Amino acid sequence: MVKKLPYLVLFLGLAACHKTEKKAPPEVLRPAVQEDGRVIVMPNDTMAADFRTIPASASSLVADLEAPAQVAATVIPSRENPSQNLVLFNDAELASHYTQLVQHKINIRTLEISLARAKDLATNGAGTGRDVLEAQTQLENEKISLIEHEAQLEMGGFPADLLLKAKAQTAWVVCEVPENQLTRVKKGQVCKLRFTAYPNEEFTGILQAVNEIADRQTRMIKLRILVQNGGGRLKAGMFATVRFGVAEGNFLSVPQTAIVTIQGQDYLFVRTKPRTFERRQVTTGQQTGQSIVIFSGIRSGDEVVTENAMQLKGISFGF
Template sequence: MKFHSILLLVLLVTACKDKPKPVVKSTPRPTISTDGGRITFPDSVMIRPFTTQSARSASIRTDFVAPGHVAAMVLRSSENPAERLVLFDEPSLSDNYTAILQHRNNIQTERGNLDRVKDLQAHGAASGKEVIEAQTQLANEEAAIISDEATLKLAGFDPEALRKARPNTILVVCEIPENQFSSIRKGLICNLNFTAFPNERFAGRIDNVNDYVDNTTRQIKLRISVANPDGRLKAGMFATAEFGVMEGQFMTVSRDAIVTVQGRDYVFVQTGPQAIERRAVQLGQQRADRVMVQNGLKENDQVVTANVLQLKGLSFGY
């Protein structure tokens, strides 16, 4: 009896050792790109909760507005009433404008000097070398002014227009998307609202439309002049410019698709059976449950509208 009990125990231990252990499978997780811009799901089941809607163009009647800021104030110079004192919100632009004025004076001086040297040469009192030196000095001044003029123009200012601007005027610089450019022209009257005076509206006029489109943002700078007789409006103040009622085709998405992180707006677009990408977008006004998208999407992009906060957490690591 004792022998049979020992044999049974041995058989039980052997059976336990031979029995395979259960394999614990890890739960599959999405793969996130280094910058968080692309999320790849391991299977179609996991991506299924993130339903999408097509981005589409729709005919919308809306007030076209653009954010801006007071980039400069124009005052009359107390030292030279014929000149304009321009106070920029960026000190570096003040340096550029001052340099332009100095270069203009230098160019006039060098032109006079060149004419004088040429006259002396004609009467045998100056050499050809002196003429060449005078020509070189004039050419250097003319080249130097180009760089400073280009810097001002990139910031939305025309140096010649600044010299002729009316005193007691502010200059507001704002940007509009490329797809709204056809509705904007020089001389157009607009209304402005300033953060410092929320209950007042100020009339302005578009003085200049930049000659280039920003390659990254696809925006075009405008310069708007606004009368400032009492000096209440200051350089650096924020403003919103309203360009009147417009009607046209605008890209829209559901407001549920939008997430905002650190002041920037994003949507998520399904780009493959198991892939979703994050897109930065610039938004316009909201109408009902749709939001205008001024850039960042194209027609029929599949924009995620459900469980967007989960994608936000995956993409940004929240």
């Protein structure tokens, strides 16, 4: 037993050493994020290969921009006053503003005559300066009231002069388009309409105006379209679909999967080196099939990430 003791001690010592040895944890590979998330560098080629790219290229695209629409107003002859056509609105509030606008116009003409008479009487000693002042005050108050209704109609997309000079047997159709599509339409452009009431017919309209105000919540902008309404077939409130023939021309385009959106801004990622990806803010245009037109932010030949772009979005923006 004594002779075997050294071997036993040696065995126990080796066992103890073996137990105390610990394996180092595997290295965690993480992308390097630079320039406040604008540049992402992958640690190796394997991780970089997960983000496939295609070169941005120019192509000739043609597409239709469609939007739901509604007949906002129609114009019919007035039986009582042939010199002033009637405008029938679908919106009761706009109808009220228009009615009061017309009434204020009539009142102003009457008060202008009264003011001229008061001045003439005062000049000839048959009236007083107070009569002139009162007539002037009434006229100014009427003009102020008129401006209020003009402003409300303008915000609704119908300038006062347009309504007062409206021709009978016409109709106005209103639709909305996203603000990022606004560059694809322009005043005077011809468009096609199909109404729910007449599904087998196609009407032609002219884009008469683009509203000056975008909706704060939806970021949509109203368009006003003039349509001929012979026979009075179109009625205020009717629903329609309006289609703008949009010839995109020779523009850069990328697959829809390349675009990521943060707080209303569009971005995509470009591979600038084998392991390096750069975030670019872009201005997008019309979507045609699975492609989206890019107006600015990239150049032809840039290697755009089309697969797993959402992962780069999370790395770049920190979520």
